[in-house]
Amino acid sequence: MKSVEGExxxxxxxxxxxFVNELSATKRTRKQxxxxxxxxxxxxxxxxxxxxxxxKKIRDHLEGLLDGAIAPRDPREPAxxxxxxxxxxxxxxx
Numbered sequence: 001m002k003s004v005e006g007e008x009x010x011x012x013x014x015x016x017x018x019f020v021n022e023l024s025a026t027k028r029t030r031k032q033x034x035x036x037x038x039x040x041x042x043x044x045x046x047x048x049x050x051x052x053x054x055x056k057k058i059r060d061h062l063e064g065l066l067d068g069a070i071a072p073r074d075p076r077e078p079a080x081x082x083x084x085x086x087x088x089x090x091x092x093x094x
Contacts, residue, residue: 016042023062043061
């Protein structure tokens with residue numbers, strides 16, 4: 001059986017939102033999906049200005065949450081930053 005890699009990819013927030021809503025009983029809006037991705041609750045990434053996600057990775061991630069294999073992040077814990085924040089002193093020095 002041949003598998004076409006492009007069939008597994010979801011390009012854009014609308015496609016990701018539709019796929020998440022197909023899998024989940026709780027319907028999510030586009031903004032909620034953006035927030036889930038920003039907080040690393042959904043496996044996706046930006047390619048330029050487009051969001052890109054894999055159907056298989058999202059399905060595995062959501063099943064892992066239901067099975068308890070993936071522990072949800074504590075909401076009181078700050079979201080991981082992509083780069084360290086600069087202090088006010090470092091910003092003024094520029």
